[in-house]
Amino acid sequence: MLARTGHAQLDELFAAIPAALRLGRVLKVPEGLSEQEVVQHLGALAARNEHAQAGPWFLGAGAYAHFLPSAVDALVSRAEFTTSYTPYQPEISQGTLQAIYEWQSMLAALTGLDVANASMYDGASATAEAALMAMRVTRRRKVVVSEGLHAHYRQVLETYLGGLDAELVSVPRGPDGRSASAAERIDAETACLLLQQPAFLGTLEDVAAAAAAAHAHGALCVVTVSEALSLALLQAPGALGADIVCGEAQSFGVPLSFGGPHVGFLTAKAAHVRQLPGRLVGQTVDAEGRRGFVLTLSTREQHIRRERATSNICTNQGLCLLMATIYLALLGRRGLRELAELNLAKAEYAKARVRQTPGLRLPLAAPTFNEFVIGLSEPAAAALARARSQGVVAGLDLARYAPELGPTVLFCATELASRESIDRALALLAGSGA
Amino acid sequence: MSANATNGLAYEEGLLFEQSRPGRRGAELPAADVPRVDPRALLGPLVRDDLPGLPEVSEVDVVRHFTRLSTWNAAVDLGLYPLGSCTMKYNPKLNERVARLPGFAAAHPLSPAERVQGLLALFFDLEQLLAEIAGMDRVTLQPAAGAQGELAGIMMIRAYHEARGEKRRKVLVPDSAHGTNPASAALNGYEVVSVASGPDGILHPDAVAAVMDEQVAALMVTNPNTLGLFERHIAEICEVVHAKGGLVYGDGANLNALLGIARPGDMGIDVMHMNLHKTFSTPHGGGGPGAGPVAVKALLAPHLPVPVVARRPDGAFEWRDDLPGTIGRLHGQHGNVGMLVRAYTYILSLGAEGLRRCSEMAVLNANYLLARLEDTFHVPYPGTVMHECVLSDRNLADTGVTTMDVAKRLIDHGYHPPTIYFPLIVPGALMIEPTESESLEGLDRFADALLAIAEEARTAPETVRSAPHRTRLRRLDETLAARKPVLRWQPDDAGR
Numbered sequence: 001m002l003a004r005t006g007h008a009q010l011d012e013l014f015a016a017i018p019a020a021l022r023l024g025r026v027l028k029v030p031e032g033l034s035e036q037e038v039v040q041h042l043g044a045l046a047a048r049n050e051h052a053q054a055g056p057w058f059l060g061a062g063a064y065a066h067f068l069p070s071a072v073d074a075l076v077s078r079a080e081f082t083t084s085y086t087p088y089q090p091e092i093s094q095g096t097l098q099a100i101y102e103w104q105s106m107l108a109a110l111t112g113l114d115v116a117n118a119s120m121y122d123g124a125s126a127t128a129e130a131a132l133m134a135m136r137v138t139r140r141r142k143v144v145v146s147e148g149l150h151a152h153y154r155q156v157l158e159t160y161l162g163g164l165d166a167e168l169v170s171v172p173r174g175p176d177g178r179s180a181s182a183a184e185r186i187d188a189e190t191a192c193l194l195l196q197q198p199a200f201l202g203t204l205e206d207v208a209a210a211a212a213a214a215h216a217h218g219a220l221c222v223v224t225v226s227e228a229l230s231l232a233l234l235q236a237p238g239a240l241g242a243d244i245v246c247g248e249a250q251s252f253g254v255p256l257s258f259g260g261p262h263v264g265f266l267t268a269k270a271a272h273v274r275q276l277p278g279r280l281v282g283q284t285v286d287a288e289g290r291r292g293f294v295l296t297l298s299t300r301e302q303h304i305r306r307e308r309a310t311s312n313i314c315t316n317q318g319l320c321l322l323m324a325t326i327y328l329a330l331l332g333r334r335g336l337r338e339l340a341e342l343n344l345a346k347a348e349y350a351k352a353r354v355r356q357t358p359g360l361r362l363p364l365a366a367p368t369f370n371e372f373v374i375g376l377s378e379p380a381a382a383a384l385a386r387a388r389s390q391g392v393v394a395g396l397d398l399a400r401y402a403p404e405l406g407p408t409v410l411f412c413a414t415e416l417a418s419r420e421s422i423d424r425a426l427a428l429l430a431g432s433g434a
Numbered sequence: 435m436s437a438n439a440t441n442g443l444a445y446e447e448g449l450l451f452e453q454s455r456p457g458r459r460g461a462e463l464p465a466a467d468v469p470r471v472d473p474r475a476l477l478g479p480l481v482r483d484d485l486p487g488l489p490e491v492s493e494v495d496v497v498r499h500f501t502r503l504s505t506w507n508a509a510v511d512l513g514l515y516p517l518g519s520c521t522m523k524y525n526p527k528l529n530e531r532v533a534r535l536p537g538f539a540a541a542h543p544l545s546p547a548e549r550v551q552g553l554l555a556l557f558f559d560l561e562q563l564l565a566e567i568a569g570m571d572r573v574t575l576q577p578a579a580g581a582q583g584e585l586a587g588i589m590m591i592r593a594y595h596e597a598r599g600e601k602r603r604k605v606l607v608p609d610s611a612h613g614t615n616p617a618s619a620a621l622n623g624y625e626v627v628s629v630a631s632g633p634d635g636i637l638h639p640d641a642v643a644a645v646m647d648e649q650v651a652a653l654m655v656t657n658p659n660t661l662g663l664f665e666r667h668i669a670e671i672c673e674v675v676h677a678k679g680g681l682v683y684g685d686g687a688n689l690n691a692l693l694g695i696a697r698p699g700d701m702g703i704d705v706m707h708m709n710l711h712k713t714f715s716t717p718h719g720g721g722g723p724g725a726g727p728v729a730v731k732a733l734l735a736p737h738l739p740v741p742v743v744a745r746r747p748d749g750a751f752e753w754r755d756d757l758p759g760t761i762g763r764l765h766g767q768h769g770n771v772g773m774l775v776r777a778y779t780y781i782l783s784l785g786a787e788g789l790r791r792c793s794e795m796a797v798l799n800a801n802y803l804l805a806r807l808e809d810t811f812h813v814p815y816p817g818t819v820m821h822e823c824v825l826s827d828r829n830l831a832d833t834g835v836t837t838m839d840v841a842k843r844l845i846d847h848g849y850h851p852p853t854i855y856f857p858l859i860v861p862g863a864l865m866i867e868p869t870e871s872e873s874l875e876g877l878d879r880f881a882d883a884l885l886a887i888a889e890e891a892r893t894a895p896e897t898v899r900s901a902p903h904r905t906r907l908r909r910l911d912e913t914l915a916a917r918k919p920v921l922r923w924q925p926d927d928a929g930r
Contacts, residue, residue, distance in 0.1 A: 001874055005801040005818075013797050013818055016664035017696050027694045028566050032785025035528050042779060046537025048552030053540045063543050063767065069461050071497055073534075079511035080504035083525055085718040088517075088853075090912075091905040092845055095503035096720040102450050105922040109487020115921045118721065121578035124766030132621075152766045159739070159762035163592050163622040204480055233473060235482045248766070257533075258553055259543030259767020260578065261723035273919065279721070284915035287900075287908035296915040302581070302617035303856075307607075307626040312617035315579040315711065319719030322500075329450050329496045330460035333488040338463055341473060348476065349468035367477050388549070396544055419467040 052256055055391040056421035060371050060412030061200070062123065062150050062226045063259055064251045067416055072253045072326050076319055086279075086315070090294045091286075096318065097293035100281040103325040110228075111245035112236025113267040117278035119321040120264030120313065123248025124153040127194070127224045128160035129277045129311055130246040130266055134192035134220040135166065136275045136310070142189045144219075146171045146179040148199025150226055151401050157194075171195070177203030177364030177373070183213035190219040192244070197223050197237060198230055201402065201410060202371035203364055211241025220244060228252055228265075229414075230369045233340035244268045253327025254320050263320035274300060277311030339415060343370035346413040350422045359430040363405055371412040373398065373405065376429060380407045387428035394425040444906050447502040450489040451923045460493040486925050506906060507720070508850040514872055514880050518822045518853035518865025519612065519660055521690045521712035523796075528783065529715065529776035538775050543767035547752045553771070554751035557743045560778045561727075567781075567789070568686070568706060569699025570729035576739050576769040580687060583707025583726030584618035584654070586739055589761040590705060590730060591652045591681050592622060593737040597759055600679070602651035608637055610661060610857045615654045615685060624651060631859060635661045635815035639670045646678050656685035657698065660857040660865065662800060662819035664691075672702025681705065681734075689713045690869065691797055691821035694790030705730045714777035725773035739764040795870035796821040799877060803868055806881035810888045814860045822867035826860050835891035835898045837862040842909060843890070843901035847883035 007013060014022075033041065052065040059065075076082065080095060087093030087100075100118045107116035120126035131143045143161070145154065147170055161168065171193075174180030179195055186193055193214040197205050211221035223237040225247035237245045250262035268276055274297070282296035302309040331339060347370045354360045354374055361375040376383050380397040387394035395409035402408065409429065413422060473481045491499070508515060515522035533539065541550055561573040577583035588605065595602050605619035608629045616626040627645055632638045642653060653675045657665040665671070672682045684698045684706030690713045692698075698706050710716050711724035718724070730738065736759035744754045784792060797820050804823040808816070812828035827837040841851030841864070853865040868877060891898050902908065 001798060001802050004805045005798070006805065007801075007818075010794055010798065013794075013801055014664075014695055016666050016818065016820070018666060018669070021669060021696050021701050023569075023694060023696055023700070027786040027789060029563055029694075029781060029786040029789060032788045033782050035783070038528060038779055038782050039532065041782065042532045042775070043535060045552035045556050046532075046535040048550075048555070049537040049541045050545050050549040051536050051540035052542060053536045057542075059542050059544060061544055065540075065542070069493075071460070071493055075497065075500045075504075077530070078501065078504045080507040080509045081500075081720055082530075082717045083510035083515075083522075084507045084720045085515070085517060085520055085522060086721040089508070089841070089845065089851055090910045091842070091902050091907055092506070092508040092850060093720075094506035094907060095500075096507055098447075098449070098503055098506075099500070099720075101921075101923070105449075105451065105924070106488055108922045109485065121582060121723075121770075122766045124763075125578070125582070150766070152763060155763035156766060159589065159764055160621075162761065163589060163624075165623070204477070232485060233482065234477075234480055239482070255539040255772070256542050257539050258541040258550070258771040259769070260765065261770040261772050262767075273921070280919075280921060282915040283920040284911045286910050290907055292907045292910045294910050294912050294915045296912065296919060296921075299916075302613040304613070305617075306613045307616035307620035309613070309617040309620075312581040312585060312614050312621045313579070314581045314612075314614050315709075315718075315724040316722040317578075317719075318721030318723070319717070320723055322720065326496060326500055329489055329491060329499070330493060331488075332459050332461075332490045333454075333485045334457075334490065335459045335461050335463065336488060337485055341471065342463060342466055344473060344476070345466055345468050345471045348471045367480065393542075393545075415464065422468075 056425055057393045058395045058411050058413060058417065058425055059393050061396045061410050063256050064227055064414060065256060065416055066251055066414050068253055069330050071330060072323050075326050076323050081322055082319060087295060090292060094292060097281050099322050099325050101293050103321050104281060106328050107265050107267055110231040111267040112238025113245055114270035115273050115276065116265060116267040117276055117280055119317040120266050120278060121317060122260060122262050122264045123224065123226050124156035126246040126264035126266050127153045128157045130222045130244045131157060131192060131194060133244060133275050133277060134222055137220060137272050138191045140189050140191040141165055142167045142169060142191060144169045144171060144185050144190050144193045146195035147173045148179055148205065149194065149196045149224060150200045153224060176366040177201050178205055178366045182210055186213055186217045186219055188217055190217055192220040192222045194222040194224065197225055198227060198369045201364060201373050202368040203366035204368060207237050207240040207242060227369065229340050229343060232336040233344060233369065249324045252324035254323050261317055261320050263317040263324055273297065275310055276300065278313050278316060342415045346417050347372060349419065350411065350413045353423065353426050357426055357430050360426065363408060370414055371410060373408050374411050374429060376407040378407060380409050383429045384409065387425060390428055392425050392428055394429050441904065445502045447499060449923055450491060450499060453491055453495055454489040456490055458490045458492050460491055460496045513848055514876055515850040516852045516866045516868050517850065518867040519687050521867060521869055523715055523869040524871040525715050525717040526780065529779045532779045533772045533775045551751055554743050556778055558745060558751055560774055563781050564708060564727055565729055567693060568708065568729040569697025571732040572735040572738060573727050573729045574738050575727045575774055576765040577707060577726035577728055578765060578770050579722060579724040580707050580709045580726040581614040581618060583728045584614055585621055586728050586764050587683050587705040587707060588618055588622045590734045590737040593759055593761050594681065594734055595651055602649055604650045606645060606650055606653040608655060609859050610659050611654060611656060612685060612687060635663050636665050637667060637671055639667050639674050642671050643674045646674055646680065648678055650678065650680045652681045652683050654683040654685060656688055658688045658691050658820035661815050661824050662822040663815060664820055668701045687712060688821060691793055693793040694786060695793055699731065705734050710773050710777040715780040716773045716776040723770045723773055725770040737761055792870045799868040799870060799872055803866060803877055803881055807884055810885055822865060824860055825864045827862035830891050833891040833895045835895050837864055839898045839901060840887050843887045843898045844883060845902040846904045849880060849883060
């Protein structure tokens with residue numbers, strides 16, 4: 001082989017690299033390991049992490065423990081999906097393309113909007129990209145943001161807007177947990193009003209009122225969803241007037257995986273499609289008139305438009321999008337709705353128990369979906385540690401996120417929570433179950 | 435024809451929605467052990483009526499549907515996938531097994547650090563390994579893909595200049611760069627200035643010097659570049675940029691050529707991303723997820739995204755977000771962790787010698803293919819290449835056959851085409867990256883196919899121009915798709 005290249009030594013192939021730039025030593029990387037050794041080493045690291053399959057789990061806050069049907073992993077493990085890449089050559093990528101088209105169709109239906117793109121990195125970057133898109137559509141520079149937005153999403157939004165001529169204005173949380181007085185912060189410079197549904201603390205916002213307030217000043221209404229299952233129960237934000245609906249679809253069959261890979265989504269009205277970031281799949285026909293699918297409207301994208309693209313995104317979260325598409329197909333029209341109602345029932349049961357439990361309270365009065373705030377009578381860290389000592393992960397300590405509420409935890413009850421485990425977790429939080 | 439694919443049984447398969455029948459479902463829910471709640475009674479007008487856009491299909495329907503769809507895809511596990519600059523190497527099955535361990539796959543991003551020490555230890559170790567491989571000082575694992583890594587790098591460069599009281603407004607990008615480079619710079623508010631490559635396909639210090647001034651925040655450079663050529667003047671170019679106070683960003687898309695041989699940090703690069711889905715074997719997943727860790731020199735370390743992993747004196751690991759100069763948080767959680775686990779697995783499997791061997795074989799394979807093809811196809815920049823080679827359709831001009839036709843005809847031979855019409859500086863480019871995963875016999879079959887197509891362009895050009903012939907669908911009408919966008923199925927499409 002080497003001779004065919006016209007060289008005598010392998011090293012000659014690297015002659016273009018000046019000697020001074022060669023490493024000239026062996027990398028300080030351990031010697032290679034056999035497959036068995038790697039499995040043992042990584043298995044030991046994995047064993048040092050608590051996880052949602054080990055016991056009762058009530059921690060959500062943007063990453064949700066739901067049951068994963070067996071068919072999802074079996075299908076996405078097919079190498080034809082796993083080891084292919086971006087469907088640039090449509091004749092040999094129809095599997096990926098048709099699945100993305102089905103995803104776009106289902107996401108548009110769930111959010112009540114016209115078009116969905118082929119995924120963003122995560123809910124946080126989808127939110128930041130939605131704000132940038134609203135700024136392009138309106139040619140305005142102010143983004144009015146609810147404090148109900150996940151703190152990490154807010155931080156990512158600040159990072160993305162950091163180098164730009166943009167202004168962030170906060171909408172405070174009212175006493176019942178919903179955003180209050182958004183309207184008075186919106187003006188003729190406002191590109192969008194951005195709120196999360198359900199809000200980070202689990203409360204349900206009045207999207208219709210928010211959209212009306214934004215539209216009164218010619219601004220867009222952007223709704224971020226971090227618990228996508230809520231879309232199966234709540235009014236589609238698009239039907240209530242939202243112009244862009246974005247967020248995180250991890251709840252649709254994607255493993256927690258310590259926070260990623262998950263799957264961001266971004267949906268919008270057809271009128272704004274030219275400002276949409278990311279890839280889009282469209283229907284077309286082949287040379288013999290048969291239906292097929294291709295990447296389309298790519299003049300928005302970086303590989304064509306370069307510095308004038310709507311975003312720099314290239315590689316996205318394709319395989320996670322496929323997981324979500326398969327999950328949505330399995331659950332389907334009835335199953336997804338019933339699952340959402342089951343989540344609601346579990347959380348409402350837990351809320352009822354909280355009301356009956358001395359030492360626990362519900363500080364926020366607004367309605368919720370599957371996640372809500374519990375007030376405690378001692379520091380949350382102590383209560384959560386007590387629960388963990390009994391193998392129960394009983395929620396998120398809100399000391400960092402909402403200190404003004406006093407000692408509180410954010411408690412999430414999905415279909416995985418049994419009645420007995422809810423009772424036990426609440427007893428542990430109240431200090432009576434250890 | 436020297437095909438390695440023959441006709442097989444190909445299934446037709448409609449959209450999920452067209453198979454929907456009322457009452458069918460593919461998943462059963464557990465019985466409720468808590469009282470049922472009437473959502474309308476509880477939430478009133480907040481509740482929607484129905485989900486008419488979702489299908490009603492059985493589990494078998496779903497399994498057959500997606501299994502059939504999968505058979506319409508080309509994939510690395512089916513054959514050579516020589517997409518230039520994408521490094522479609524074999525993805526070891528071990529990676530998949532490890533990433534599915536519940537201690538990784540079911541771990542929660544908001545668990546307290548002391549409860550996820552195995553993951554923090556992995557982060558810490560992977561950062562050290564990537565820093566050593568890149569020749570840099572620190573690494574952030576947050577970026578979800580190469581383009582987000584570029585954005586992070588540009589933001590850190592901005593923060594660096596601003597911390598020194600400087601507001602620079604321009605970023606230099608060579609004309610051979612990936613489209614993400616200018617897009618990333620623009621997304622962070624920079625004006626993009628293009629730098630022309632020299633007649634030999636590489637950047638020259640004088641070309642950079644001609645546009646370099648105190649308004650330039652950074653030069654973004656890919657090395658090896660998208661022609662597969664090593665930027666041999668890189669050290670001098672870095673000096674030119676540094677002399678005017680600028681920094682140099684390295685696009686690590688082509689790092690697969692350099693593992694254990696040369697390190698971007700030693701060339702003067704200040705900050706770079708690595709594509710774990712390219713160089714470090716995490717699967718491409720039909721378009722993602724990837725991961726784009728960013729490595730920096732010490733001067734940019736104060737500006738890393740937060741949180742960062744640190745080791746305490748007692749040996750335990752913790753998250754730190756008290757970095758005064760940080761650009762902030764870039765990912766909603768900790769990045770595409772499942773990809774980090776796979777890449778870590780790959781590095782541990784190969785070890786130092788294995789990594790070097792991988793780059794040596796990737797470069798040998800690219801040069802072997804070039805040697806087999808250079809007498810037939812036009813080579814715009816002749817000579818030894820690194821991990822990929824770029825050909826063009828110029829020698830076929832008199833046949834009417836274009837690069838697009840050659841690419842489509844390759845499909846009939848059972849190959850995914852190379853990257854085409856990129857880099858933009860080569861008209862009709864065919865950018866071929868075989869990676870280290872291919873054997874001599876596999877490379878020969880691929881070269882034979884390309885040579886057969888070149889011959890066919892002379893003897894039967896219409897056959898090439900109308901390819902592919904053996905796929906389920908023929909060439910697709912992309913103009914129609916863009917002119918009349920149909921971007922979703924809707925319930926009233928049912929009768930179509």
